[in-house]
Amino acid sequence: xxxxxxxxxxxxxxxxxxxxxxxxLLDVLRDKLGMTGSKEGCASGDCGACSVTVDGRLTCSCxxxxxxxxxxxxxxxEGVAKGTELHPVQQKILDNAALQCGVCTxxxxxxxxxxxxxxxxxxxxxxxxxxxxxxxxxxxYDKIIRAVMxxxxxxxxx
Amino acid sequence: MARNPDADNAxxxxxxxxxxxxxxxxxxxxxKVVGSRPARPDGMDxxxxxxxxxxxxxxxGQLVGLILRSPxxxxxxxxxxxxxxxxxxxxxxxxTRDDFTPNDDHADVLYNIxxxxxxxxxxxxxxxxxxxSRAVARKALKLIKVDYDILPHVTDVDEAMSPDAxxxxxxxxxxxxxxxxTKPSNVVARSEFGHGDIEAGFAQxxxxxxxxxKTAATHQGYIEPHACVANVxxxxxxxxxxxxxxxxxxxxxxxxLLGIDVSRLRVTASEIGGGFGGKTxxxxxxxxxxxxxxxxxxxxxxxxxxxxxxxxxxxxSSSMDVKIGVTKDGxxxxxxxxxxxxxxxxxxxxxxxxxxxxxxCYALDNVKTEAYDVVTNRPKGAAYRAPGAPMSVYAVESxxxxxxxxxxxxxxxxxxxxxxxxxSKSSYGPKFGSCGLVETLEAAKAHPHYSAPLGPNQGRGVAxxxxxxxxGETCSNLNINADGTVTIAVGTxxxxxxxxxxxxxxxxxxxISYDKVRAIVAxxxxxxxxxxxxxxxxxxxxxMAVIKASQQAVTExxxxxxxxxxxxxxxxxxxxxxxxPSGPNAGxxxxxxxxxxxxxxxxxxxxxxxxxxxxxxGAGVSFGTHIVDTEVDPETGKVDIIxxxxxxxxxxxxxxxxxxxxxxxxxxQGIGWALNEEYIYGDDGKLQNAGFLDYxxxxxxxxxxxxxxxxxxxxxxxxxxxxGVGETGIVPPLAAIANGVSAAAGVRMTExxxxxxxxxxxxxxxxxxxx
Numbered sequence: 001x002x003x004x005x006x007x008x009x010x011x012x013x014x015x016x017x018x019x020x021x022x023x024x025l026l027d028v029l030r031d032k033l034g035m036t037g038s039k040e041g042c043a044s045g046d047c048g049a050c051s052v053t054v055d056g057r058l059t060c061s062c063x064x065x066x067x068x069x070x071x072x073x074x075x076x077x078e079g080v081a082k083g084t085e086l087h088p089v090q091q092k093i094l095d096n097a098a099l100q101c102g103v104c105t106x107x108x109x110x111x112x113x114x115x116x117x118x119x120x121x122x123x124x125x126x127x128x129x130x131x132x133x134x135x136x137x138x139x140x141y142d143k144i145i146r147a148v149m150x151x152x153x154x155x156x157x158x
Numbered sequence: 159m160a161r162n163p164d165a166d167n168a169x170x171x172x173x174x175x176x177x178x179x180x181x182x183x184x185x186x187x188x189x190k191v192v193g194s195r196p197a198r199p200d201g202m203d204x205x206x207x208x209x210x211x212x213x214x215x216x217x218x219g220q221l222v223g224l225i226l227r228s229p230x231x232x233x234x235x236x237x238x239x240x241x242x243x244x245x246x247x248x249x250x251x252x253x254t255r256d257d258f259t260p261n262d263d264h265a266d267v268l269y270n271i272x273x274x275x276x277x278x279x280x281x282x283x284x285x286x287x288x289x290x291s292r293a294v295a296r297k298a299l300k301l302i303k304v305d306y307d308i309l310p311h312v313t314d315v316d317e318a319m320s321p322d323a324x325x326x327x328x329x330x331x332x333x334x335x336x337x338x339x340t341k342p343s344n345v346v347a348r349s350e351f352g353h354g355d356i357e358a359g360f361a362q363x364x365x366x367x368x369x370x371x372k373t374a375a376t377h378q379g380y381i382e383p384h385a386c387v388a389n390v391x392x393x394x395x396x397x398x399x400x401x402x403x404x405x406x407x408x409x410x411x412x413x414x415l416l417g418i419d420v421s422r423l424r425v426t427a428s429e430i431g432g433g434f435g436g437k438t439x440x441x442x443x444x445x446x447x448x449x450x451x452x453x454x455x456x457x458x459x460x461x462x463x464x465x466x467x468x469x470x471x472x473x474x475s476s477s478m479d480v481k482i483g484v485t486k487d488g489x490x491x492x493x494x495x496x497x498x499x500x501x502x503x504x505x506x507x508x509x510x511x512x513x514x515x516x517x518x519c520y521a522l523d524n525v526k527t528e529a530y531d532v533v534t535n536r537p538k539g540a541a542y543r544a545p546g547a548p549m550s551v552y553a554v555e556s557x558x559x560x561x562x563x564x565x566x567x568x569x570x571x572x573x574x575x576x577x578x579x580x581x582s583k584s585s586y587g588p589k590f591g592s593c594g595l596v597e598t599l600e601a602a603k604a605h606p607h608y609s610a611p612l613g614p615n616q617g618r619g620v621a622x623x624x625x626x627x628x629x630g631e632t633c634s635n636l637n638i639n640a641d642g643t644v645t646i647a648v649g650t651x652x653x654x655x656x657x658x659x660x661x662x663x664x665x666x667x668x669x670i671s672y673d674k675v676r677a678i679v680a681x682x683x684x685x686x687x688x689x690x691x692x693x694x695x696x697x698x699x700x701x702m703a704v705i706k707a708s709q710q711a712v713t714e715x716x717x718x719x720x721x722x723x724x725x726x727x728x729x730x731x732x733x734x735x736x737x738x739p740s741g742p743n744a745g746x747x748x749x750x751x752x753x754x755x756x757x758x759x760x761x762x763x764x765x766x767x768x769x770x771x772x773x774x775x776g777a778g779v780s781f782g783t784h785i786v787d788t789e790v791d792p793e794t795g796k797v798d799i800i801x802x803x804x805x806x807x808x809x810x811x812x813x814x815x816x817x818x819x820x821x822x823x824x825x826x827q828g829i830g831w832a833l834n835e836e837y838i839y840g841d842d843g844k845l846q847n848a849g850f851l852d853y854x855x856x857x858x859x860x861x862x863x864x865x866x867x868x869x870x871x872x873x874x875x876x877x878x879x880x881x882g883v884g885e886t887g888i889v890p891p892l893a894a895i896a897n898g899v900s901a902a903a904g905v906r907m908t909e910x911x912x913x914x915x916x917x918x919x920x921x922x923x924x925x926x927x928x929x
Contacts, residue, residue, distance in 0.1 A: 030213075037207020038207070039382065040383070041383070042850045043462060044850065047381055047850055078207055091205075093205050094202070095197070097198070097813075099201070099205070100653065100654040101381075101429075102204030102209055103432060105204050106205075131858040132857040137379045137380055137826075138432055139823055140856075140861060142861075145863070
């Protein structure tokens with residue numbers, strides 16, 4: 001098994017690593033780069049806990065090989081807040097108590113941020129379908145949906 | 159009562175006969191912090207991805223641990239040859255059953271974490287390796303040769319009870335039947351609960367309905383797979399990091415299985431990514447410790463999702479018969495139920511809890527329930543939120559709903575007429591203390607949801623439910639820091655925001671602001687034994703320990719103030735965060751704040767702290783009533799949840815956001831259980847849907863907003879009136895939804911989940927029957 005050299009950008013920073021061909025981007029983030037904010041809930045693209053953006057597009061990092069990050073721009077949960085300044089989605093999740101155990105939360109933050117960048121004024125139904133790829137077992141989604149609606153309103157300046 | 163039903167894990171504890179504490183109505187009338195909704199202390203770390211869960215820990219030099227699992231549902235393990243795996247470069251340890259000595263205290267747990275004579279279910283661990291990389295560990299697993307002698311298997315509860323079923327264990331002789339059987343079977347025990355004379359009761363009834371029901375096994379479905387890192391030092395001093403609901407329990411069981419002193423094992427509970435009862439026992443932790451001991455290096459094991467489904471602990475599937483009689487004016491004259499639960503390959507299906515809670519919502523003169531705990535070739539079950547109750551209550555509440563329709567009575571009115579209340583003799587024995595079922599029923603009836611119009615193909619269902627709640631062994635510390643802040647250490651892992659509640663209660667008691675208090679979950683070396691986060695006990699028990707520890711610290715601070723003023727300690731009172739001189743000294747000195755007393759503590763006797771350790775009793779039951787509107791597509795059988803309202807008694811909501819969260823989460827899990835989730839076994843005894851794509855939990859687009867109504871009937875056994883709220887919320891949904899779907903489809907649904915094919919078949923069968 002020979003390693004593959006990869007040059008990529010993660011949260012705006014140039015990053016280089018050597019990975020095995022079979023390693024997923026999630027494996028690389030967690031095990032090689034120490035970026036454990038992305039979680040492995042299923043490794044099959046069904047739970048969304050490992051959500052990242054690749055060139056701005058929402059992706060399950062467990063469904064992408066580490067080698068495929070070559071030349072791309074990856075965005076992870078670690079890059080969402082700017083220092084101590086939370087993104088509105090993060091702040092509204094806190095304000096709405098929209099988490100219980102919190103293991104799905106990074107995935108929801110990344111996914112909801114990607115939604116609001118694409119659609120600043122989503123309906124409740126649009127939010128529910130966009131986030132249908134992110135499983136939460138604790139909350140019944142109620143407070144998460146409200147948090148995303150609040151964040152959207154704030155970002156629109158309402 | 160009502161702790162982890164895992165009999166093997168749960169040593170019998172001496173029950174305390176009276177509540178540990180009493181409700182303080184005067185205090186409750188002037189709450190300043192309790193009932194507010196501040197941000198949780200661990201929130202920032204969780205929205206930024208910094209919180210460290212089970213799989214997020216790395217220890218220097220750690221190895222990767224993987225487990226080899228049986229592909230067969232039932233097979234004798236004739237031999238295991240691991241020599242080739244051991245010889246592979248990079249492999250540092252291989253363990254099998256031979257690496258664990260028999261253990262009488264935890265025999266089933268040991269057998270479950272590493273198969274002994276037989277593999278008892280597909281996914282049963284048979285060997286484990288620790289290697290320098292995942293790739294090497296995977297290769298090593300393939301090199302382990304296991305010689306199996308395949309046996310016939312059984313996965314269905316009714317089939318497992320039949321006399322010609324394959325028998326899993328030679329040593330299971332059914333308990334609770336007379337005469338004692340002479341031969342082993344899969345029926346572990348029969349138990350019976352109730353009072354009165356049901357035959358006489360049925361004789362008084364005008365209408366009697368008797369029906370049989372089945373429910374599928376479901377999984378807790380926590381998003382975080384089990385994960386741990388174990389490190390056994392050269393001198394045997396060991397540490398374990400793991401996601402668990404109960405690290406003290408983990409320590410006790412692991413120390414026993416490894417044959418080491420409890421003091422030599424320090425367990426740290428990571429942040430936990432959901433548990434719902436499924437993380438109240440051990441699976442991989444003793445394996446990781448045994449591998450680490452053999453390899454001399456730290457070992458991390460993280461389950462895959464496939465392993466979580468096949469080899470952690472789902473809940474029971476059930477087969478049930480319920481018979482209820484009622485008079486024309488709505489008095490229930492008798493209730494009878496038989497509840498057969500399979501709990502996987504070992505004893506411990508929560509059939510007794512099912513039988514005890516089945517009729518708990520009703521004050522009945524004549525009631526009898528029978529419970530059968532049955533083993534099958536499935537993974538050993540673990541607790542799942544109100545273990546055993548959702549199924550039995552589904553059966554009872556379905557029949558109650560049908561009886562209400564039969565006698566032409568509103569289903570809430572029928573429940574109100576028969577509702578359990580303070581002083582009622584419960585169907586499982588004790589008399590109820592103050593409780594809030596009637597209040598939840600009245601609130602549900604008054605809720606706009608209950609009178610809203612329905613559309614075509616829609617049906618409304620209601621159901622009530624109950625959970626016992628639990629107190630248990632608890633130990634908490636509270637330290638007053640020199641800068642006037644406060645640190646609380648509790649021993650109960652925080653799954654749903656309990657640290658916020660602890661901070662609220664300490665702030666309330668000390669009279670300081672919430673942001674001056676921080677709560678942490680301490681490791682096993684820092685506190686006395688704490689029971690697991692289970693039985694909806696944490697806000698009740700750890701909360702009460704925090705309140706008592708705060709009171710102790712207040713007493714000490716008053717003493718210090720007295721010393722500073724040179725007056726008797728009794729002449730100092732504590733008010734809103736200040737020590738004040740009282741009695742003859744009132745007004746003689748300026749009040750001293752907590753921060754001022756803390757700042758000079760070094761000169762008045764040293765650090766100021768409070769602690770409390772006890773076995774909490776008086777948990778106080780919690781009742782709830784749910785309303786749901788369902789819509790059934792007559793073409794496909796698909797059910798949509800149109801509207802959902804949860805009404806539940808919280809006693810007192812310390813942090814209402816997280817109380818609502820428990821209500822909503824319980825309802826959502828119940829919706830999944832009612833409509834889609836099930837363990838599907840093939841004829842080969844193998845699980846066919848061990849992944850989130852095929853084991854279909856509710857996603858955001860499946861659900862509406864879930865309305866909540868917090869009813870507050872104070873628990874007389876808690877100073878603030880708190881009742882546990884975590885579990886009751888999953889009890890009514892199965893029944894409420896089944897009642898709604900039955901109304902919408904025009905046919906009684908007697909089997910869960912009500913997946914589209916099953917609903918369509920029921921509709922078609924009803925049409926055929928009508929023709």
